[in-house]
Amino acid sequence: MRASAGIRALTICIMVLALIYFLFPIYWVLISSTKTPGEMVSSSGLWFAVPLDQLGDSIARNYQELLNQTRGYFWQWVGNSVLYSTVAATIGTITSVMAGYATAKFRFRGKGVAIGIVMAALLMPAALMTIPQYAIFQSVGLDNTMASMIIPCCVSPFGFFLGRVYAETSVPTELLEAARIDGASESRIFFTIVLRILAPALVTIFLFMFVATWNNFLLPLMMISSDSLKPITLGLYGMVSLATFNERGVLMMGALFGVIPLILIFVFLQRYWQAGLAAGSVKQ
Template identity: 45%
Template sequence: MKRAPLSHQLLATSVMFLVSVYFLLPVWWLLVSSTKNSSRLLDSNAFWFSDQFSLSSNVRDVFAWQDGVFARWLLNSLLYAGGGALLGTLFAAAAGFALAKHPFKGSGAIFSLVIAALLIPAPLLALPQYLLTSAAGLDNTFWAVFIPSVVSPFGVYLAKMYAADSVPEEILDAARVDGSGELRAFWAVGLRLMSPALVTIFLFQFVAIWNNFFLPLVMLADNELWPATLGLFFWNNAQNQTNYHLTITGSLISVLPLIVAFLGLNRYWRAGLAEGAVKV
Protein backbone atom coordinates (compact mmCIF):
# COMPACT_ATOMS: atom_id res chain seq x y z
CA MET A 1 0.00 0.00 0.00
CA LYS A 2 1.45 3.34 -1.05
CA ARG A 3 1.90 5.82 1.77
CA ALA A 4 0.75 9.41 1.47
CA PRO A 5 3.43 12.07 0.97
CA LEU A 6 4.96 13.53 4.12
CA SER A 7 3.45 16.95 3.42
CA HIS A 8 -0.03 15.45 3.29
CA GLN A 9 0.56 13.59 6.56
CA LEU A 10 1.75 16.79 8.24
CA LEU A 11 -1.27 18.71 6.93
CA ALA A 12 -3.70 16.06 8.17
CA THR A 13 -1.98 15.92 11.55
CA SER A 14 -2.08 19.72 11.87
CA VAL A 15 -5.77 19.85 11.03
CA MET A 16 -6.57 17.11 13.54
CA PHE A 17 -4.49 18.91 16.18
CA LEU A 18 -6.39 22.17 15.63
CA VAL A 19 -9.73 20.36 15.77
CA SER A 20 -8.70 18.63 19.01
CA VAL A 21 -7.66 21.96 20.54
CA TYR A 22 -10.97 23.50 19.47
CA PHE A 23 -12.97 20.82 21.28
CA LEU A 24 -10.72 20.38 24.31
CA LEU A 25 -10.06 24.03 25.10
CA PRO A 26 -13.50 24.64 26.69
CA VAL A 27 -13.05 21.49 28.79
CA TRP A 28 -9.64 22.73 29.92
CA TRP A 29 -11.12 26.13 30.81
CA LEU A 30 -13.88 24.43 32.80
CA LEU A 31 -11.35 22.31 34.69
CA VAL A 32 -9.10 25.28 35.47
CA SER A 33 -11.99 27.56 36.44
CA SER A 34 -13.37 24.94 38.83
CA THR A 35 -10.20 25.25 40.91
CA LYS A 36 -10.71 29.00 41.48
CA ASN A 37 -12.97 30.89 43.82
CA SER A 38 -15.28 33.58 42.48
CA SER A 39 -12.80 36.38 43.11
CA ARG A 40 -10.20 34.65 40.92
CA LEU A 41 -12.47 33.67 38.04
CA LEU A 42 -12.11 36.96 36.22
CA ASP A 43 -8.35 37.22 36.46
CA SER A 44 -6.29 37.77 33.31
CA ASN A 45 -4.93 34.21 33.17
CA ALA A 46 -8.21 32.43 32.50
CA PHE A 47 -6.61 29.25 31.10
CA TRP A 48 -4.20 28.52 33.95
CA PHE A 49 -4.46 27.76 37.64
CA SER A 50 -4.27 30.52 40.23
CA ASP A 51 -2.14 30.48 43.37
CA GLN A 52 -5.18 29.40 45.40
CA PHE A 53 -6.42 25.88 44.59
CA SER A 54 -10.06 25.88 45.66
CA LEU A 55 -11.50 22.79 43.94
CA SER A 56 -12.29 20.87 47.12
CA SER A 57 -13.98 23.85 48.77
CA ASN A 58 -15.93 24.56 45.58
CA VAL A 59 -17.19 20.98 45.48
CA ARG A 60 -18.28 21.21 49.11
CA ASP A 61 -20.08 24.47 48.38
CA VAL A 62 -21.90 22.95 45.40
CA PHE A 63 -23.27 20.04 47.40
CA ALA A 64 -24.13 22.26 50.39
CA TRP A 65 -25.85 25.07 48.47
CA GLN A 66 -29.65 25.24 48.86
CA ASP A 67 -29.72 22.29 51.27
CA GLY A 68 -27.77 20.02 48.92
CA VAL A 69 -30.27 20.10 46.06
CA PHE A 70 -27.50 19.51 43.50
CA ALA A 71 -27.07 15.91 44.70
CA ARG A 72 -30.78 15.40 44.00
CA TRP A 73 -30.37 16.87 40.53
CA LEU A 74 -27.48 14.52 39.79
CA LEU A 75 -29.55 11.55 40.95
CA ASN A 76 -32.42 12.67 38.74
CA SER A 77 -30.08 12.93 35.75
CA LEU A 78 -28.74 9.43 36.42
CA LEU A 79 -32.27 8.03 36.63
CA TYR A 80 -33.45 9.82 33.51
CA ALA A 81 -30.34 9.06 31.45
CA GLY A 82 -29.43 5.62 32.81
CA GLY A 83 -32.91 4.16 32.89
CA GLY A 84 -34.01 5.88 29.69
CA ALA A 85 -30.91 4.80 27.78
CA LEU A 86 -31.21 1.20 29.01
CA LEU A 87 -34.88 0.81 28.14
CA GLY A 88 -34.47 2.85 24.95
CA THR A 89 -31.65 0.58 23.80
CA LEU A 90 -33.70 -2.55 24.53
CA PHE A 91 -36.78 -1.22 22.73
CA ALA A 92 -34.69 -0.05 19.78
CA ALA A 93 -32.95 -3.43 19.55
CA ALA A 94 -36.28 -5.27 19.58
CA ALA A 95 -37.83 -2.97 16.99
CA GLY A 96 -34.76 -3.02 14.75
CA PHE A 97 -34.46 -6.81 15.00
CA ALA A 98 -38.12 -7.26 14.11
CA LEU A 99 -37.91 -4.93 11.11
CA ALA A 100 -34.73 -6.62 9.86
CA LYS A 101 -35.54 -10.29 10.46
CA HIS A 102 -39.34 -10.45 10.50
CA PRO A 103 -40.58 -8.23 7.65
CA PHE A 104 -44.34 -7.84 7.51
CA LYS A 105 -46.82 -5.89 5.46
CA GLY A 106 -46.19 -2.22 6.16
CA SER A 107 -42.76 -2.70 7.73
CA GLY A 108 -41.18 -0.63 4.97
CA ALA A 109 -43.58 2.24 5.68
CA ILE A 110 -42.83 2.03 9.38
CA PHE A 111 -39.10 2.16 8.72
CA SER A 112 -39.65 5.19 6.49
CA LEU A 113 -41.45 6.89 9.38
CA VAL A 114 -38.49 6.08 11.63
CA ILE A 115 -36.12 7.73 9.15
CA ALA A 116 -38.44 10.73 8.91
CA ALA A 117 -38.44 11.01 12.71
CA LEU A 118 -34.66 11.40 12.59
CA LEU A 119 -35.12 14.64 10.68
CA ILE A 120 -37.38 16.26 13.29
CA PRO A 121 -35.50 18.33 15.91
CA ALA A 122 -36.33 17.10 19.41
CA PRO A 123 -37.31 20.59 20.75
CA LEU A 124 -40.15 20.72 18.22
CA LEU A 125 -41.74 17.70 19.89
CA ALA A 126 -41.56 19.11 23.42
CA LEU A 127 -44.84 21.05 23.23
CA PRO A 128 -46.91 18.16 21.76
CA GLN A 129 -45.38 15.84 24.35
CA TYR A 130 -46.33 18.28 27.10
CA LEU A 131 -49.93 18.42 25.87
CA LEU A 132 -50.10 14.62 25.83
CA THR A 133 -48.59 14.21 29.31
CA SER A 134 -50.81 16.98 30.65
CA ALA A 135 -53.90 15.24 29.26
CA ALA A 136 -52.74 12.03 30.93
CA GLY A 137 -52.11 13.81 34.23
CA LEU A 138 -48.37 13.12 34.13
CA ASP A 139 -47.08 16.67 33.78
CA ASN A 140 -44.64 17.79 36.47
CA THR A 141 -43.81 14.17 37.32
CA PHE A 142 -40.79 11.94 36.82
CA TRP A 143 -42.59 10.07 34.03
CA ALA A 144 -43.13 13.23 31.98
CA VAL A 145 -39.41 13.27 31.18
CA PHE A 146 -38.65 9.56 31.47
CA ILE A 147 -41.26 8.15 29.06
CA PRO A 148 -40.25 10.30 26.03
CA SER A 149 -36.61 9.45 26.77
CA VAL A 150 -37.05 5.74 26.03
CA VAL A 151 -37.96 6.42 22.39
CA SER A 152 -34.98 6.56 20.04
CA PRO A 153 -35.58 6.69 16.28
CA PHE A 154 -31.83 6.72 15.73
CA GLY A 155 -31.54 3.60 17.86
CA VAL A 156 -34.21 1.79 15.85
CA TYR A 157 -32.53 2.80 12.60
CA LEU A 158 -29.06 1.67 13.71
CA ALA A 159 -30.36 -1.57 15.24
CA LYS A 160 -32.27 -2.43 12.07
CA MET A 161 -29.31 -1.78 9.78
CA TYR A 162 -26.89 -3.64 12.04
CA ALA A 163 -29.18 -6.64 12.60
CA ALA A 164 -29.71 -7.02 8.86
CA ASP A 165 -25.96 -7.52 8.34
CA SER A 166 -24.69 -9.03 11.59
CA VAL A 167 -27.35 -11.62 12.49
CA PRO A 168 -27.23 -14.49 9.95
CA GLU A 169 -30.47 -16.27 9.20
CA GLU A 170 -28.64 -19.60 9.53
CA ILE A 171 -27.95 -18.98 13.22
CA LEU A 172 -31.58 -18.03 13.87
CA ASP A 173 -32.76 -21.14 12.01
CA ALA A 174 -30.42 -23.26 14.12
CA ALA A 175 -31.85 -21.73 17.30
CA ARG A 176 -35.38 -22.45 16.10
CA VAL A 177 -34.45 -26.07 15.34
CA ASP A 178 -33.12 -26.36 18.90
CA GLY A 179 -36.54 -25.33 20.18
CA SER A 180 -36.06 -21.61 20.74
CA GLY A 181 -39.03 -19.35 20.21
CA GLU A 182 -38.68 -16.01 18.49
CA LEU A 183 -38.34 -14.09 21.74
CA ARG A 184 -35.67 -16.45 23.06
CA ALA A 185 -33.81 -16.34 19.74
CA PHE A 186 -33.79 -12.57 19.93
CA TRP A 187 -32.69 -12.53 23.56
CA ALA A 188 -30.02 -15.26 23.34
CA VAL A 189 -28.74 -14.78 19.78
CA GLY A 190 -29.78 -11.41 18.41
CA LEU A 191 -28.74 -9.28 21.36
CA ARG A 192 -25.31 -10.92 21.57
CA LEU A 193 -24.53 -10.42 17.89
CA MET A 194 -25.84 -6.85 17.97
CA SER A 195 -23.79 -5.85 21.03
CA PRO A 196 -21.54 -3.26 19.27
CA ALA A 197 -24.60 -1.46 17.91
CA LEU A 198 -26.32 -1.66 21.30
CA VAL A 199 -23.37 -0.05 23.07
CA THR A 200 -23.41 2.72 20.46
CA ILE A 201 -27.15 3.25 20.90
CA PHE A 202 -26.80 3.30 24.68
CA LEU A 203 -24.01 5.88 24.62
CA PHE A 204 -25.81 8.17 22.17
CA GLN A 205 -29.06 7.86 24.12
CA PHE A 206 -27.36 8.39 27.48
CA VAL A 207 -25.59 11.55 26.29
CA ALA A 208 -28.75 12.89 24.59
CA ILE A 209 -30.89 12.40 27.71
CA TRP A 210 -28.21 13.71 30.07
CA ASN A 211 -27.82 16.90 28.02
CA ASN A 212 -31.54 17.29 27.42
CA PHE A 213 -32.64 20.74 28.55
CA PHE A 214 -35.78 21.88 26.78
CA LEU A 215 -37.98 18.87 27.59
CA PRO A 216 -37.44 19.11 31.39
CA LEU A 217 -37.85 22.89 31.15
CA VAL A 218 -41.31 22.42 29.58
CA MET A 219 -42.42 19.45 31.66
CA LEU A 220 -41.19 20.18 35.19
CA ALA A 221 -42.06 22.96 37.61
CA ASP A 222 -40.88 21.19 40.78
CA ASN A 223 -37.16 21.79 41.22
CA GLU A 224 -36.86 18.49 43.12
CA LEU A 225 -37.44 16.74 39.77
CA TRP A 226 -35.00 18.82 37.73
CA PRO A 227 -31.96 17.20 36.10
CA ALA A 228 -28.55 18.77 36.63
CA THR A 229 -28.63 20.65 33.32
CA LEU A 230 -31.83 22.50 34.20
CA GLY A 231 -30.75 23.16 37.77
CA LEU A 232 -27.42 24.64 36.68
CA PHE A 233 -29.23 26.88 34.20
CA PHE A 234 -31.37 28.41 36.93
CA TRP A 235 -28.38 28.67 39.24
CA ASN A 236 -26.53 30.59 36.58
CA ASN A 237 -29.44 33.00 36.09
CA ALA A 238 -30.18 33.48 39.77
CA GLN A 239 -26.70 33.77 41.25
CA ASN A 240 -24.68 36.93 41.45
CA GLN A 241 -21.04 37.22 40.51
CA THR A 242 -19.83 35.97 43.90
CA ASN A 243 -21.41 32.55 43.30
CA TYR A 244 -20.33 31.84 39.73
CA HIS A 245 -17.93 29.21 41.03
CA LEU A 246 -20.92 27.07 42.03
CA THR A 247 -22.26 26.89 38.49
CA ILE A 248 -18.85 26.23 36.97
CA THR A 249 -17.90 23.52 39.47
CA GLY A 250 -21.34 21.97 39.16
CA SER A 251 -20.89 21.87 35.38
CA LEU A 252 -17.58 20.04 35.80
CA ILE A 253 -19.17 17.51 38.15
CA SER A 254 -22.06 16.95 35.73
CA VAL A 255 -19.61 16.10 32.92
CA LEU A 256 -17.91 13.32 34.90
CA PRO A 257 -20.69 10.68 34.48
CA LEU A 258 -20.48 11.10 30.71
CA ILE A 259 -16.73 10.51 30.78
CA VAL A 260 -17.17 7.47 33.02
CA ALA A 261 -19.89 6.03 30.78
CA PHE A 262 -17.78 6.40 27.65
CA LEU A 263 -14.56 5.04 29.17
CA GLY A 264 -16.40 2.19 30.87
CA LEU A 265 -18.16 1.04 27.68
CA ASN A 266 -15.41 1.85 25.21
CA ARG A 267 -13.60 -1.47 25.66
CA TYR A 268 -16.80 -3.44 25.01
CA TRP A 269 -17.40 -1.30 21.95
CA ARG A 270 -13.96 -1.91 20.50
CA ALA A 271 -14.04 -5.62 21.33
CA GLY A 272 -17.42 -6.02 19.64
CA LEU A 273 -16.36 -4.17 16.51
CA ALA A 274 -13.20 -6.22 16.16
CA GLU A 275 -14.88 -9.57 16.83
CA GLY A 276 -15.05 -11.61 13.67
CA ALA A 277 -13.01 -9.14 11.65
CA VAL A 278 -10.34 -11.78 11.00
CA LYS A 279 -11.29 -15.18 9.70
CA VAL A 280 -9.12 -18.13 10.59
Protein backbone atom coordinates (compact mmCIF):
# COMPACT_ATOMS: atom_id res chain seq x y z
CA MET A 1 0.00 0.00 0.00
CA ARG A 2 1.25 3.46 -0.89
CA ALA A 3 0.53 6.45 1.30
CA SER A 4 -1.31 9.36 -0.23
CA ALA A 5 0.56 12.45 -1.39
CA GLY A 6 -0.78 14.45 1.57
CA ILE A 7 0.45 11.88 4.09
CA ARG A 8 3.89 11.76 2.46
CA ALA A 9 4.14 15.56 2.47
CA LEU A 10 3.09 15.71 6.13
CA THR A 11 5.63 13.02 7.03
CA ILE A 12 8.43 14.89 5.24
CA CYS A 13 7.50 18.13 7.02
CA ILE A 14 7.54 16.43 10.41
CA MET A 15 10.91 14.80 9.69
CA VAL A 16 12.39 18.11 8.55
CA LEU A 17 11.16 19.82 11.72
CA ALA A 18 12.60 17.00 13.83
CA LEU A 19 15.92 17.30 11.98
CA ILE A 20 16.05 21.05 12.64
CA TYR A 21 15.12 20.50 16.27
CA PHE A 22 18.02 18.10 16.84
CA LEU A 23 20.64 19.83 14.68
CA PHE A 24 19.99 23.45 15.67
CA PRO A 25 21.65 23.18 19.14
CA ILE A 26 24.79 21.79 17.50
CA TYR A 27 24.75 24.59 14.95
CA TRP A 28 24.31 27.19 17.70
CA VAL A 29 27.18 25.74 19.74
CA LEU A 30 29.38 25.73 16.62
CA ILE A 31 28.64 29.41 15.96
CA SER A 32 29.03 30.43 19.60
CA SER A 33 32.35 28.62 20.01
CA THR A 34 34.04 31.22 17.78
CA LYS A 35 32.95 34.29 19.78
CA THR A 36 34.45 36.38 22.55
CA PRO A 37 32.35 37.35 25.61
CA GLY A 38 31.53 40.72 24.04
CA GLU A 39 30.58 39.17 20.72
CA MET A 40 28.27 36.70 22.48
CA VAL A 41 25.94 39.56 23.48
CA SER A 42 26.53 42.03 20.65
CA SER A 43 26.21 39.76 17.59
CA SER A 44 23.50 37.56 16.15
CA GLY A 45 23.32 34.12 17.69
CA LEU A 46 22.66 32.58 14.28
CA TRP A 47 25.86 33.65 12.50
CA PHE A 48 29.53 34.36 13.11
CA ALA A 49 30.54 37.68 14.66
CA VAL A 50 33.51 38.18 12.30
CA PRO A 51 33.94 37.84 8.54
CA LEU A 52 34.76 34.37 7.32
CA ASP A 53 38.32 35.34 6.42
CA GLN A 54 38.94 36.20 10.10
CA LEU A 55 37.22 33.10 11.46
CA GLY A 56 40.47 31.17 11.84
CA ASP A 57 41.88 33.79 14.22
CA SER A 58 38.73 33.66 16.37
CA ILE A 59 38.85 29.86 16.55
CA ALA A 60 42.57 29.90 17.43
CA ARG A 61 41.98 32.53 20.13
CA ASN A 62 39.19 30.55 21.81
CA TYR A 63 41.10 27.27 21.52
CA GLN A 64 44.15 28.78 23.22
CA GLU A 65 41.93 30.27 25.90
CA LEU A 66 40.31 26.85 26.39
CA LEU A 67 43.70 25.27 27.04
CA ASN A 68 44.62 28.11 29.40
CA GLN A 69 41.36 27.95 31.35
CA THR A 70 41.72 24.17 31.79
CA ARG A 71 45.43 24.43 32.65
CA GLY A 72 46.29 22.12 29.77
CA TYR A 73 44.10 19.28 31.07
CA PHE A 74 41.34 19.54 28.47
CA TRP A 75 42.39 16.74 26.11
CA GLN A 76 43.37 14.58 29.07
CA TRP A 77 39.82 14.99 30.36
CA VAL A 78 38.46 13.94 26.97
CA GLY A 79 40.82 10.94 26.98
CA ASN A 80 39.68 10.02 30.50
CA SER A 81 36.04 10.09 29.40
CA VAL A 82 36.83 7.89 26.41
CA LEU A 83 38.72 5.45 28.65
CA TYR A 84 36.07 5.30 31.37
CA SER A 85 33.19 4.95 28.91
CA THR A 86 34.89 2.37 26.69
CA VAL A 87 36.09 0.09 29.49
CA ALA A 88 32.88 0.34 31.53
CA ALA A 89 30.65 -0.19 28.47
CA THR A 90 32.71 -3.15 27.24
CA ILE A 91 32.74 -4.96 30.58
CA GLY A 92 29.13 -4.04 31.31
CA THR A 93 27.93 -5.22 27.91
CA ILE A 94 29.57 -8.63 28.25
CA THR A 95 28.29 -9.18 31.79
CA SER A 96 24.79 -7.94 30.88
CA VAL A 97 24.54 -10.30 27.93
CA MET A 98 25.93 -13.20 29.97
CA ALA A 99 23.41 -12.61 32.76
CA GLY A 100 20.56 -12.03 30.31
CA TYR A 101 21.37 -15.17 28.35
CA ALA A 102 21.67 -17.27 31.52
CA THR A 103 18.28 -16.16 32.88
CA ALA A 104 16.62 -16.52 29.47
CA LYS A 105 17.86 -19.99 28.52
CA PHE A 106 18.69 -21.81 31.77
CA ARG A 107 16.59 -23.04 34.65
CA PHE A 108 18.02 -22.77 38.16
CA ARG A 109 16.80 -22.29 41.71
CA GLY A 110 16.11 -18.67 42.63
CA LYS A 111 15.90 -17.54 39.01
CA GLY A 112 12.63 -15.64 39.52
CA VAL A 113 13.94 -13.92 42.65
CA ALA A 114 17.15 -12.88 40.91
CA ILE A 115 15.26 -11.43 37.95
CA GLY A 116 12.87 -9.61 40.28
CA ILE A 117 15.73 -8.01 42.24
CA VAL A 118 17.45 -6.80 39.07
CA MET A 119 14.19 -5.48 37.65
CA ALA A 120 13.50 -3.67 40.92
CA ALA A 121 16.89 -2.02 40.59
CA LEU A 122 15.60 -0.37 37.41
CA LEU A 123 13.23 1.67 39.58
CA MET A 124 16.04 3.09 41.71
CA PRO A 125 17.62 6.39 40.58
CA ALA A 126 21.34 6.06 39.96
CA ALA A 127 21.97 9.16 42.08
CA LEU A 128 20.54 7.33 45.09
CA MET A 129 23.43 4.85 44.98
CA THR A 130 26.23 7.39 44.62
CA ILE A 131 26.78 8.15 48.32
CA PRO A 132 26.79 4.44 49.37
CA GLN A 133 29.17 3.69 46.51
CA TYR A 134 31.47 6.50 47.63
CA ALA A 135 31.44 5.19 51.22
CA ILE A 136 32.35 1.69 50.02
CA PHE A 137 35.17 2.83 47.71
CA GLN A 138 36.57 5.18 50.36
CA SER A 139 36.60 2.39 52.95
CA VAL A 140 38.71 0.17 50.68
CA GLY A 141 40.97 3.01 49.53
CA LEU A 142 39.76 3.15 45.94
CA ASP A 143 38.27 6.63 45.93
CA ASN A 144 39.91 9.10 43.54
CA THR A 145 41.03 6.28 41.25
CA MET A 146 40.05 5.13 37.77
CA ALA A 147 38.49 2.04 39.32
CA SER A 148 36.04 4.20 41.25
CA MET A 149 34.71 5.51 37.93
CA ILE A 150 34.73 2.27 35.97
CA ILE A 151 33.46 -0.36 38.40
CA PRO A 152 30.10 1.31 39.33
CA CYS A 153 29.36 2.00 35.65
CA CYS A 154 29.90 -1.67 34.71
CA VAL A 155 26.66 -2.68 36.45
CA SER A 156 23.54 -1.92 34.45
CA PRO A 157 20.11 -3.39 35.27
CA PHE A 158 18.84 -1.89 32.02
CA GLY A 159 21.62 -3.68 30.11
CA PHE A 160 20.63 -6.94 31.79
CA PHE A 161 17.00 -6.37 30.80
CA LEU A 162 17.93 -5.75 27.15
CA GLY A 163 20.28 -8.74 27.10
CA ARG A 164 17.57 -11.02 28.46
CA VAL A 165 14.97 -9.78 25.97
CA TYR A 166 17.32 -10.22 23.02
CA ALA A 167 18.43 -13.69 24.18
CA GLU A 168 14.82 -14.85 24.60
CA THR A 169 13.71 -13.68 21.17
CA SER A 170 16.82 -14.02 18.99
CA VAL A 171 18.58 -17.20 20.17
CA PRO A 172 16.70 -20.37 19.08
CA THR A 173 16.58 -23.05 21.77
CA GLU A 174 16.81 -25.70 19.05
CA LEU A 175 20.20 -24.32 17.96
CA LEU A 176 21.54 -24.56 21.48
CA GLU A 177 20.30 -28.15 21.86
CA ALA A 178 21.89 -29.12 18.56
CA ALA A 179 25.23 -27.66 19.68
CA ARG A 180 25.05 -29.58 22.96
CA ILE A 181 24.30 -32.83 21.11
CA ASP A 182 27.42 -32.20 18.99
CA GLY A 183 29.46 -32.03 22.20
CA ALA A 184 30.03 -28.27 22.47
CA SER A 185 30.55 -26.93 25.99
CA GLU A 186 28.39 -24.13 27.35
CA SER A 187 31.25 -21.65 27.20
CA ARG A 188 31.97 -22.54 23.57
CA ILE A 189 28.28 -22.23 22.69
CA PHE A 190 28.13 -18.80 24.25
CA PHE A 191 31.31 -17.34 22.78
CA THR A 192 31.11 -18.90 19.30
CA ILE A 193 27.35 -19.01 18.64
CA VAL A 194 25.37 -16.81 21.01
CA LEU A 195 27.62 -13.75 20.82
CA ARG A 196 27.49 -13.81 17.01
CA ILE A 197 23.71 -13.98 17.01
CA LEU A 198 23.50 -11.18 19.57
CA ALA A 199 26.05 -8.91 17.86
CA PRO A 200 23.48 -6.16 17.08
CA ALA A 201 22.20 -6.39 20.65
CA LEU A 202 25.75 -6.07 21.95
CA VAL A 203 26.21 -2.82 20.04
CA THR A 204 22.90 -1.44 21.32
CA ILE A 205 23.73 -2.20 24.95
CA PHE A 206 27.29 -0.89 24.45
CA LEU A 207 26.02 2.43 23.12
CA PHE A 208 23.52 2.89 25.94
CA MET A 209 26.18 2.20 28.57
CA PHE A 210 28.83 4.28 26.78
CA VAL A 211 26.56 7.34 26.68
CA ALA A 212 25.41 6.82 30.28
CA THR A 213 29.01 6.66 31.52
CA TRP A 214 30.07 9.63 29.37
CA ASN A 215 27.22 11.83 30.66
CA ASN A 216 27.61 10.73 34.28
CA PHE A 217 28.28 13.77 36.45
CA LEU A 218 27.35 13.02 40.06
CA LEU A 219 29.55 9.90 40.32
CA PRO A 220 32.81 11.62 39.26
CA LEU A 221 31.86 14.66 41.34
CA MET A 222 31.80 12.41 44.42
CA MET A 223 34.67 10.08 43.52
CA ILE A 224 37.29 12.18 41.70
CA SER A 225 39.29 15.04 43.16
CA SER A 226 42.50 14.93 41.09
CA ASP A 227 42.50 17.13 38.00
CA SER A 228 44.36 14.46 36.02
CA LEU A 229 41.57 11.90 36.57
CA LYS A 230 38.54 14.06 35.83
CA PRO A 231 36.23 13.25 32.90
CA ILE A 232 35.24 16.03 30.53
CA THR A 233 31.89 16.66 32.25
CA LEU A 234 33.48 17.33 35.63
CA GLY A 235 36.39 19.23 34.11
CA LEU A 236 34.19 21.71 32.28
CA TYR A 237 32.04 22.13 35.37
CA GLY A 238 35.12 23.03 37.39
CA MET A 239 36.12 25.58 34.75
CA VAL A 240 32.69 27.22 34.70
CA SER A 241 32.40 27.30 38.50
CA LEU A 242 35.32 29.74 38.80
CA ALA A 243 34.08 33.16 39.91
CA THR A 244 36.22 34.92 37.29
CA PHE A 245 35.04 32.79 34.35
CA ASN A 246 33.04 34.62 31.68
CA GLU A 247 34.31 33.00 28.46
CA ARG A 248 31.05 31.46 27.27
CA GLY A 249 32.41 31.01 23.76
CA VAL A 250 35.30 28.99 25.19
CA LEU A 251 32.80 26.87 27.11
CA MET A 252 30.86 26.23 23.90
CA MET A 253 34.08 25.13 22.18
CA GLY A 254 34.86 22.76 25.03
CA ALA A 255 31.34 21.33 24.94
CA LEU A 256 31.61 20.88 21.16
CA PHE A 257 34.93 19.05 21.37
CA GLY A 258 33.56 17.01 24.25
CA VAL A 259 30.61 15.70 22.26
CA ILE A 260 32.54 14.82 19.08
CA PRO A 261 33.54 11.30 20.33
CA LEU A 262 29.86 10.51 20.97
CA ILE A 263 28.89 11.66 17.48
CA LEU A 264 31.66 9.59 15.90
CA ILE A 265 30.79 6.40 17.77
CA PHE A 266 27.12 6.70 16.81
CA VAL A 267 28.03 7.32 13.16
CA PHE A 268 30.37 4.32 12.95
CA LEU A 269 28.05 1.95 14.84
CA GLN A 270 24.77 3.25 13.42
CA ARG A 271 24.12 0.26 11.17
CA TYR A 272 24.54 -2.26 14.00
CA TRP A 273 22.62 -0.07 16.43
CA GLN A 274 19.58 0.16 14.15
CA ALA A 275 19.61 -3.60 13.65
CA GLY A 276 19.88 -4.10 17.41
CA LEU A 277 16.88 -1.92 18.15
CA ALA A 278 14.67 -4.15 15.99
CA ALA A 279 16.27 -7.46 16.98
CA GLY A 280 13.90 -8.11 19.86
CA SER A 281 10.73 -6.91 18.18
CA VAL A 282 9.89 -10.16 16.36
CA LYS A 283 9.63 -13.46 18.20
CA GLN A 284 11.09 -16.37 16.27
